[in-house]
Amino acid sequence: MTASISRSPSAWRSPSAAARWRAASACTSVRELARRQGVSPATVVQAYRALEDARLVEARPRSGYFVAARPQRLPEPELSAPPVASLAVDVSLLGEQVMQLAADPSVISFGAACPSGELFAQERVRRAVSRAAQRHRATLCRYPLGPGNEQLRRAVARHALGLGCQLEARDIVVTNGCLDAISLCLRAVTRPGDVVALESPTYFGFLQILESLHLRALEIPTHPRTGLSLDALQLAFDTQPVKAVLAVPTLSNPLGACMPAAERRRLAQMVAERGIPLIEDVLYNDLAERDELRRAVKAWDTSGHVMICGSFSKTVAPGLRVGWVEGGRWSAEVRRLKAVHSGGQTELVDLAMADLLTQSGHESAWRQLRATIAARVDEARGVIAESFPKGTRVTDPAGGYILWVELPAGLDSVALFRACLAERICIAPGTMFSATGRFDHCIRLGVGGRWDKAQREGLRRVGAIACAMVRSVAGAPSAGADTARWRQAPAAALPAAVSS
Secondary structure (H helix, E strand, O other): OOHHHHOOHHHHOOHHHHHHOOOOOEOOOHHHHHHHHOOOHHHHHHHHHHHHHOOOEEEEOOOEEEEOOOOOOOOOOOOOOOOOOOEEOOOOOHHHHHHHHHOOOOOEEOOOOOOOHHHOOHHHHHHHHHHHHHHOHHHHHOOOOOOOOHHHHHHHHHHHHOOOOOOOHHHEEEEOOHHHHHHHHHHHHOOOOOEEEEEEOOOHHHHHHHHHOOOEEEEEEEEOOOEEOHHHHHHHHHHOOEEEEEEOOEOOOOOOOEOOHHHHHHHHHHHHHHOOOEEEEOOOHHHEOOHHHHOOHHHHOOOOOEEEEEEOOOOOOHHHOOEEEEOHHHHHHHHHHHHHHOOOOOHHHHHHHHHHHHOOOHHHHHHHHHHHHHHHHHHHHHHHHHHOOOOOEEOOOOEOOEEEEEOOOOOOHHHHHHHHHOOOEEOEEHHHHOOOOOOOOEEEEEOOOOOOHHHHHHHHHHHHHHHHHHHHHHHOOOHHHHHHHHHHOOHHHOOHHHHO
C-alpha cells in the first residue's frame, strides 16, 4: 500500500510527515485507494481504522477520512518518586467533597472521572431494561442468591476473551461495580495491618478502601506513559512484607498510563514466583485506543495469582452499576465474602446487562465512544497548552478521558481548588491521589462529563486562575501565608486577585 496507509503512526508524527499531511485535509477515498493498491475495500477500511485508533485520522459520516488535527504538545510529567516505606492511610474528606460537587448541575466539574449520559445509547439501555422486566418479571419478587445471573456471567466470560482471558463463567462473581469487586479481593487476601503495593499516584477510591480495611499503602514509582515500575516493585518484594498488589495496567487513574505487553507478562511472572496476589482493575481496558493495550495481565496468568476486576460503568451503562470479578485461586473465598457482605445481585439488572453485552453492534459503539472522548481529550490538552501557566506538564493518554496536570512548583492545588470553587468550577487536587500528601502541585481533570462552550471556558478559567496565583505567589513576600490562607478560606472569602 502507499505511504498514506502503510506508514506507522510514529512516522505520521514526524516533522516531515507533519509537513506532508496537513490537518483537516481529505485522505484518499476507500474505493480509490483499494483500486490503486489492488486490495479489497475492507483491507483499506481496516488500515484507516488503525490510523483512527492512533488519532491520526478521523472519520466523518458520508464524507470519508480526514487528517486529524493534533493540539500543541506539552511535556509529560516524570516518573513519580514516593517514599520507600509503607504508610497507614488517612484519606481526608476532600475526595467526598469533589464527588458531591461533580453531581451538582450548577458546577462546571472536571473533578470526577465519570462519563456523561450523552456518551451512551440511552434508548438502547432503556429497551434492554424494559425487555428484562417484561420477560423476567418474576425476578422482581424473587430473592436473589448466588454469584449473579448465569446469563450475565457467561456474557462476561465472552467479553473477557477481548481482554485475552479465558475465564469460566462458574468462577465469575457479579458485583455492585468495580470498587465492590476490588474490596472483595482485598478482604480475601489481606488482614488489617497488611501492606498493599499500588501505583503512585493512585485512585483515591483505592485509598479509601485501604483506609476502611485498616491496610497500609506502599506506593510504587509510576511513569505516566508506561505505568508501574516493576524494578521498584521487585525491590519492594525484596524489602517489604507486601501481601498484595493493586494495579490498573491499562489507563491507570489518574495518570492514564498503559503498561507495555512485555511488562504485563513480567508482572504476572513476578507475582506467581512470590505467591503474591495481583488485583488487576480492567475498568478502562475497553477505552484503550489499541488492541494490545486492552490485553489484561490476567492473560499471562498461569498460576491463578491474578484476580481480575471489571465493570461496564465506563462503556455501556453507568447507572446499572454492574461489575464483576474472577478471583483466581481465591475464587471460592471471594464468592463466600460476596454472599456474607452483600448477598445476591438484582437479577433484573443482570439480565438487562447480559442483553446489552450480547447484542450485535456494541463493538462499533465502543469504537465511536473512543473516538468521541479522544477528540475531547485533544481539545482539552489544547486549551491547557494555551491557558495554563508556563512550565505546566500534562499527560497524553492512549485512551480514556482523564488528564493529569503537573503545575509549576509552588502552586498549591488545594488552594487552586478553592479558588476555582469560588467560581463554581470543580477540579481534583493531586493530594487526593496519595497517602503521603504528595502531588500538591498537581490536579486531575476529567473531561468525560458535559462538554460544551461552558466547559471549555471553564477550563480556560482554571488556567487563568492558576496563572494569577503563580504571579501572586511569585511577587508576594508573604507567599507562604497567602497560600495557607487560600487553602483554608471558604470560597466566598478568596482574595480578589484570584477570584476576579
